[in-house]
Every structure is written in C-alpha cells, then in structure tokens.
Amino acid sequence: MLELVTISALNGVLYGMLLFLMASGLTLIFSMMGVLNFAHASFYMLGAFFGFQISQMLGFWPAFVVAPVLVGGIGALVERYGLRQVHRYGPVAELLFTFGLAFVIVEIVQMVWGKGPADYRVPASLDFSAFTVFATNYPAYKVFELLTAVAIFAVLLVVLTRTRIGLIVQASLTHADMVAMLGHNVPRVFMLMFGVGTGLAAVAGVIAGPALVTQSNMAAALGPILFVVVVVGGLGSLAGAFVASLLIGLVQTFVVSVNLSVADVLSRVGVAAPAGGILLDVWNVTVAQIAPIIPYLLLVAILIFRPTGLMGTHAR
C-alpha cells in the first residue's frame, strides 16, 4: 500500500508538473493578451513530433534544445501574422482562430507523420532505473522529466520576478498601455510571450513524447484537460494553474490505481445488483475506469461551488 502511494505520488507530481509546464504558458498568454490559445496542446504535440524527428537525425539532446526553439518560433510567427490580424475582430474571433489552428496542426501532423504512433524512444543515456522504491524500479527518464519541469518552473519564476524583462512582462499583463507609453514595444512583448509560451508547451512535448505515446491524437487527448486546469485554477491565475495542475495530476494518477467499483461497496452492505440497463453499467464501473472523466467532474463541481475557479479573483 505504501509502495503504491509513493509511486503514485511521484507519478502524479510528474504528470502535474508536465501539465503546469503547459498551463503556465497558456495562463501567461491569456492574462497578457486575453486570448485563450486553443491550439496550445497542438504546440505540445508539435514539440513531441519535432523532438522525434530531430532526435532521429541528431540525437535526443540536440532535439531537446532545438525542437522547443523551432516550435516557439512558429508560435511567434502565428502571433505576428495570424492573431494580430484577428485581434481587431474581438476575443471570440481570436479563440476561433486558434481553434482552426489546432484543427490544421492535427491535419498537418497526420499528413506528415501519419496517424499511427511514432517510434519516439527514451534515449539510451537515460534508459536505466534511477532508484528502487520498495520493489519497484523508478526509471531515470521520469526523474529527468521531473527535474526538467521543476528547473523550468524555477527559471520562469526567477525571470518573472527578478529580472527587468520579467518586470516589463508583469507590467504588460495589467497596464499594457502604460508600458507602451514608457517606450516599450508591447506588440513585440506579446509576440515573444506567445513564442515562449508555445515553446514551453513544446518542451513538455519533447520530454513527454518518449514516456507517453507520440501520436496525432495526443493534442486532442490532452487539450481539454489543460483547459480544465486553467478554468479550475481560475483563468489568468498562475498560482491557481499550479495548484490545479498538481491536483489533477495527483487525482488522475491515484484514481487509475484504485480498482474499486460501486458493486464492491454496495454489495458489501447488502445491496443487490440491479437487473440491467444503465444502472448495471454504473454498478460495474470501477473507479479506475472513470479516471478520464474525473477532471471534467471536478470542473463541474468547481463551477457549482466556486464559479471563478480556485484562485480566480473575478469573472472574466
């Protein structure tokens, strides 16, 4: 039991940090530009596929650096020549633009790499077990993923709070006009922010690709959960996104390992199984089986009890 808890906690924190790697970029872009980037998960997928392609040609470590830079560059171009054009039509048009972009990126990935999973493997230099908890070997690659996510989180925190660039970014979040008056090129700050945000998503893709499956449906599978994270945390709140990422990461990881169903609980207290129909479905569902819908149930619960999200300050 303790073993299960330890391993699940490690995996949950890892999953949560990967989510935060993406949610942080998404939240920064949202609070600065008022655009929720629907295609954010698509940049994560692009990161995984770029990482796969470049690691085939140059090896994993160059890919680890080059792929996020390339994807971030694409993100900056999208902001410069796409979003900026759409901005004058209002926030709905911007969201629709990124929605269309997500659709197009999936199609391009399918066109170039096919619909099947890509053979993106853990590099040999990290393919060993780092330590042993009880009887389970914990792979070094997962430790590497966790360390990368934590390191980026730390760098982001330092840059945002301790440097001049971070100061300008923070100021642009709330007082974009004033920052522009002071002579800073705010549109360029937006473009760089968008590039950095999508680049962070790509880092998540590059490091998660070998551990999960690199496939053209990975954006569609992760995207909605990402949006749940930012809504549950409170739109525009970086701290909220952090809490919600870890919460959803831990809950989903723990739930998968619980093999309990309504039948187990109720039959123990003497309730008979229903004859059939939809009740029987509910009766037999194990907790592990509902793992995919847990984030959405959490979303509904949050909306009922705290509509602005965990740390959201006001309704947007």
Added chain:
Amino acid sequence: MRDVASEINISTRGIPYPAGAAAAARLAAPWIALAIVFAILPLIFTSGSALTMLSMMGIMIVFALSYNMLLGETGLLSFGHAVYYGLGGFLAVHAMNTVVHDALPVPLPLIPVVGGFGGLLFGIVFGSVSTRRAGTAFAMISLGLGELVASSSLILRSFFGGEEGVSTNRTKLLHLFGFNFGPQIQVYYLIAAWCILCMIAMYALRRTPFGRMCNAVRENPERAQFVGYNPRMVRFLAFSFAGLFAGIAGGLSAINFELVNSAAVGATQSGLVLVAAFIGGTGSFIGPVIGAVLVTWLEAMLSDITEVWQLYFGLLFIGMVMFAPDGVAGLVTKHAPLWQARAYGSMLRLAQAYLIALAPALVLLGGLVLGVELTYRISGKAAEGTMISFFHATLDAASAWPWALAAALIAGGFGVFRLTWPLVGAAWHDAFVHLPATGRAK
C-alpha cells in the same frame, strides 16, 4: 463591429409584426417560397446520393441555426453543442425501438419531438451549470462538458451502445396515410417539413423580446442588467432553446441514418456545427443556413477528390476567421447598399477589380494545393509511389521540379496578388464614395 452597442439600438420590445392581410402575406411569402424550393429540389437532383446529401443538409440547417442561437444571438461560443444533438438522437433512437418493441401507436414523424425533449432536458441540466459564466470561461466549460459526455458514452454502454452505437428500423413504426418511410424520398420530405417548422420557430423566437434580450446580453451584459433582466437567466434560456432545436436535429439524424453512435456527441461533430455556422455567417439568420448547405456539400465534394480534405477545410476556416469574420452572408450584405442604390456602374467596376485579383489568388491557391499534395505523397502515402495526378497532369514528387513549380506558383501568385489587391480597395472606395445618400441606409 459588434462592440458599438449604441449603434445597434436594441429594443427590448421585440420586433412588432405589421398588421393587415397584405403584410401577413409579405411575412409568409419567404417561407412559402422556401417550402416550394424544398419540394422541388428532389425533382431536380434525382440521384440517390444527391437525395442523401439534401437530407443531411436539412438536418444540418436545423443544427447550425440552433448553434447560432448561442454564438450569433447570445454571444456564447460553445465547443460542445453536439452533446444536445447526440443525446437527442440517442433518446429518439431508443424511443423508436421502444415504440416498435411495445407496438405503441406512435408514427415516425413525431419522433423528433422526443429528440427535442432530450436536447431540452440536457440543455437545462448542463445549461444551469455552464451559463454561470460567459466569454472564454463558458467556451472552456462547454468543451469540458462535451468531453464529459463523450467519455461517459464509452462507459455507459447500455444507453450509448458502445462503439457500434444503437441502431433501429424506421419502417416498423405506425404507418400513417400509407407512408412507411422506407424510401429516402419520404424521409427527405419529413426532414424538409421539420426543417421549415424549426426555421420558422427559430426566426419567430429571434423577434420576440426574449430574442432581443439575447442580443443585449451579447452586446453588454451589464446594461442588460440595468434594464432589469438577469443576463445569466437570459443565457440559460437561450442555452435551453438551443438544446431543444439541436435535439430535434439529432432526432432527425436518428431517423435518417437509423443509427446513432458516440461520434454524434463527440468533439468533431461540435466542431463541424461551429464551422458551419461561422462560415455561413453568425450575424444574420440566413448565415448558418448558407453555412450548413455549404459545409455539407464541401465535405462530400472535397472528400471525393482528396484524402487530406480536412486540412483544406481547416485552412478555409482560418482564412474566413482572418479575412471574412462575418462569413459568406456578411460578404453578401456588404454589397447590398450598392444593389439597393442601383449603382450598377460601380458594381461592374468592382466586379472587374475582383476578377483581376482573382487570377493571382487562384495561382496562389493552386501552388498551395500542389505543395500540400506533394508533401502528402512523400510522407503519408510514401508506400504508393511518388507519382501524383494534379489537374490531370502527372507529376513525380521525387523529382525537384514539381516542388519548384509549387514554390514559384505560391511566390508569384502572392506577389501579383499583393499588387492587384489595391485595385479592389480603390474600386470599393470609389463605389461607396459615389453612393447616393439614400442607398447608404444604416
């Protein structure tokens, strides 16, 4: 622009209907004309596939109009509208099976009522949660609820039928007047009748005080509150009505396909209705109708000629968002003042400018298409050789020159287009400067 609320001049009294028999006839005329068009269409397009497509268009029109009650009328961007369409469809298909099983005296034409009821019910349930927020948060919540239902559909197998879905037989219900609804033509007329009914209902709803309040909430929820209406309640009512009509569309699709599976509640279906409403134009009533027809036709036509049709579809959507955010209907209404002012000379000059700009645009488009098809050939379908057929010419994707051709077409087309586009701008400017003041209504 929608943000200029004061110019739009929203009245909370609804749009009054003019009195008198002549006015009533004028009000009814478009609907009678539409009914005649619906009646004649299958006589013109007689093939089986055309009839299937017309039926699907009818369903899509109802679905897209119901979607536009949210996006266009109330300003709610939903990424999960298929939930109500699909759940309505599932309830309808179960109702049909129950009717057949218990031999109940229910004829097929009433089944969409069950679908509408299902859509309304779930619209009320999910709407009460999701309409607490508007804007971006609402969009994300609708996405989350859509995923919730789509994921649940794979768990609750007895209702959703698992992967294969739930099938039925529409001919086994009570026959009225000798119609058994076996042939597609009878189903088409059933769908057409429901389509017109729903269109009239939605059009009328738009003109009620409630419809105007929806617009007010879209423009400025705070001011709507000052007038004495609760924006959340208005959003909730609009959401429920949208669910109702989406459910009817789902019920019609259950009748049409005799099968409903979990794809009906999925993200793809939600995306499709969004794209249809947007491409048609969300600013007017006719927009989503145009969009539904166009998207259904494009889907059938593009998927026949290329395997990467969804990519072109997505690019078309992005293009519309960037350059024509009011959709096809918006493009048409932009030219309406010229037509009303009978400024035929300016229209002719404008048409000339359009034609001149169209040529390089087509070259650019051809280059893009060639590039996409070449890429697809060497990556996605590498196993089938490197030869592609492009406008009846056979090209080899392994050699360099088709790629150079694509690049040249893109660069040349783009360059010339940039040169010719100012002509359109100038012609447009001239046309509207010389427009008589009477024609510049609104």
